[in-house]
Amino acid sequence: MLKDGHEHFSDEDGGGAVVARSITAACELSRMLSSSMGPQGRNKLIVNHLEKLMVTSDCASILKEIEVEHPAAKLLELAVQQQETECGDGTNLALMFAGELLTSTLDLMKTMGWRHKTDIMEGFHLASTKLLNELLVSNIDNTDGALQELKEKVLKPVLGSKHYGSEDILSDLVIEACQIVLNKKDMSVLNPSSIRTVKIMGGNVGQSACVQGFVAQRGVETTIKASEKNAKIAVYASGVEASGTEAKGTVLMKTADDLKNYNRTEETKMEEIIQGIAESGIKVIVTGGNISDMALHFIEKYKLIALKLSSKWELRRLCQATGATALVRLGAPTPEEMGSATTTQKIVGGRTVTVFENDVDGTSKIATLVLRASTSSVLNDLERAVEDGVHAVQMACKDGRIVYGGGACEMECAVRLDRLADQHPGLEQYAIRAFAKSLECVSRTLAENAGWDAVQVLADMRASHVNGQIDAGVDIENDPGSKGMKDANVYDLMYVKRSALKLAIEAATTVLKVDQIIMSKRAGGPKMPGQ
Template identity: 40%
Template sequence: MALHVPKAPGFAQMLKEGARHYTGLEEAVVRNIIACKEFAQSVRSAYGPNGMNKMVINHIEKQFVTSDAATIMRELDVEHPAAKLMIMGSQMQDSEVGDGTNFVVILAGALLEHSEELIHLGVTPTEIAEGFEKALDKCLEILPNLVCYTIKDYRNVEEVTKGIKTSIQSKQYGNEDFLAGLVAKACVSIIPEDTTFNVDNVRICKVLGSGLLNSQVVQGMVFKRQIEGEVTKVEKAQIAVFSCAVDIMQTETKGTVLIKTADELMNFSRGEENLLELQIKSIADAGAKVLVAGAKFGDMAMHYINKYGLMAVRLNSKFDLRRLCKTVGATCLPRLTAPTAQELGYADIVCVEELGDTPVVSFKLSGKESRLSTIVIRGSTDNYMDDVERAIDDGVNTFKGISRDGRFLPGAGAVEAELAIQLIKYADTLPGLEQYAVRKFASALEGFPKALADNSGHRSSVALQKVLEAHQNGRKNVGIDIESESAVCDVLEKNILDLYQCKYWGLKYAVGAATTILRVDQIIMAKRAGGPKARQPQGSDDES
């Protein structure tokens, strides 16, 4: 006779066996805080221009070597639900501003770390969360008064370079002048008159070999491909774009043909050949000099393309076809017909160039009306070029921010130090327990100049003391100097500027993530779906 074993009382009796349930301060709140704190500390050492690189190997064993927090978090499969909340805040920052992902995680982690001390002292998580929200409101009130530089004309390459430089510097320290110049040139040249700037319009093409300083901006598009035909360069080119294959059309019906003589065989295939020749001749007569197709070129078609002196380029990606149409102003045709004058695109030069031993096809527009620009990155290894691409991506996103709101705050930890000092003064005016949370918020902000000093090899407590002392004496723009022995400098003189929008949203998302995690007092994890894990495929006998 089977004995009936009663389930444990409480939540466990409602859920399937194997479900986990944590509740209360010690089990839920503190456990969440510890997980987030660990995660934030690992990303913290990657903060700033001298931040350490992390080597991340993702689930398909692709290797990344980078100090970019967004990439580290995207490629790590984080399981912990509370740490995931922090990552979501950081991803929102990435989609809103495109930079400052590390800021969000470090601040959220520091807030939680400091709130753990308050919880042990007996302050409730709700009071801490309310205190953090009050501190955030105060910070957002102070921020506009700290603006130290504004870009009014975002078509001025010099000004834009100055604004972009800091965001690139944090990833590619030492190459920021060259890269900021490239990004500014690429962005300013394609800004539309009336509509907003689209980040997607700056393309990146990575070509292995040579050095970073041989990177360049091309007005138009560059593809790492070979061409199909014999013509390698066309000037003032009219371009016909097709999404289909350039080949003999297959007939709809199947039939059997009885051929008795050699002449009949010759005449039978001649009909198809003539039709194909007519199609390609009509495209050439329409004025097209370059044929771009989204699928293969047949051998017979290539014969006629060479006969009429056309250049043939094949692009496998429909997104590349779409972007090329946008760049050269062409219409993508679904079948092989002669294009009208409106459907043809135009490029000043279409040519094949060899960069190192890599052939690339360039569609160049030297006129003003270029809609897309491509930054061709050169570098010694793929990993290095990937990192440069991430720096350029941050620069392009910063430019997008400048085109919306050109205000800048002092960088290098100056803003955080000023906010920390003002928050401590504000905490003295609060009557309740929230004042402790506001003080801890100030301590969390002090962590940024401290992290910059730590990562640069300065004694962080001494450097932080110097910065706070300068701020108390009314010098709002003093931050950490990562180069000199003195460890502090006036950031305006060094042109270290952070985008206002980046700090504004970063503070909001970090506090949002931290208060959400603090207010969680129960974790209920259902039993995982699925049976036992599938067995791994066995290696071959040779390996064993």
């Protein structure tokens, strides 16, 4: 019935080979990346198919570069990608909890028999409906004064888990950038694309800075390197040069005077254009094309600043930052088409950059974080940490509910689910207990990555939660054992955590529902290297 070359795996014999194989593949992917979770998580050295090196502990970035082959493991990868798209954080939690849930399921199925998958999934459904419903700690209001509280409670734990040791510096930069681009009338609206990063190699993280405006990674073309405060800017999508005719033509010149007059006409026309731009009040010209030598001569004559940006994306960002409109015609802009910013050429880390800084409050819609580090790998890791921090602020502006971090929330859920299992005498109670045990993987992984005795830490945490201390979590800095997360000021966003756990549960139950795997024949083409 199917084309030759296909592969087919089935559970028709009742042995559960497909489910076991799918769970094993998914758990192996989860186990491989579980060591990257938390502030003390290990980095992975990834070499992608283009032989590009990347060093990171971010789960979503790793899965983007590697090629997952098994279809069941691919389901977990899709869940991680969805978590990255929705929240920008919690990807390690989604993958690790899904793998731990499948591991507990495999143990249950071996103990109870392969026919009880329905009871297991019903127990998981009962447990998930009770999850996180009663663990709300507080609510961060989406007001300007709450950004400091947000930095201490939410932003530092997020950045610390990505780039431990630099969370204080990065959190100040992210909060400063968010204050620039946040709408003062509606604090719940934050566009992450309004905060861009510029990576400059050299120096250290402490030399990073936030600029209210746009930073171009190239110098100006003119001898004048700085403009007056809030100088007017004209942005052209086309080049500043003489345009060619649409139709081909032939110019017949009989004398030398004809040649001189022809060149003089072109010069006169270009001078009229630049003079008109200067008389309109423009001090800075930015173009997305080339600047001819003749145009540059007249730009210097009228004491203007010229900058060339080859990227259309950067040109749009500059227009957004300065309030200018990109023109397709070469000429003097109208007042509505002009932008304004203080333009300065600077040398940062031996690299020439041009800074368009907008000093007028409330007019800049772009904030730029200039990141400094010694290597490109650290710079890329800092950029990913900043992106996750901005997404955390965005989620907090939408939903400010927070819960205790450091594994405290998961352990409290596990203790309460164990009590819930006592109220269900059916087969679902085993699935609920397995679900509760899977939640302990967060605390166990944090303790293992920090170098503590995971068994002792889990025992201390469970004892504290049974006795009513709901904020007991893993202390990664001091002596091994549990510590109150309230005193440590470690919290997690409830929306992010709920989304990660929900996607993990859906991915795990989808894998359990599979009883056949049918893989079609591979498409033709050259073989991969090494095959």
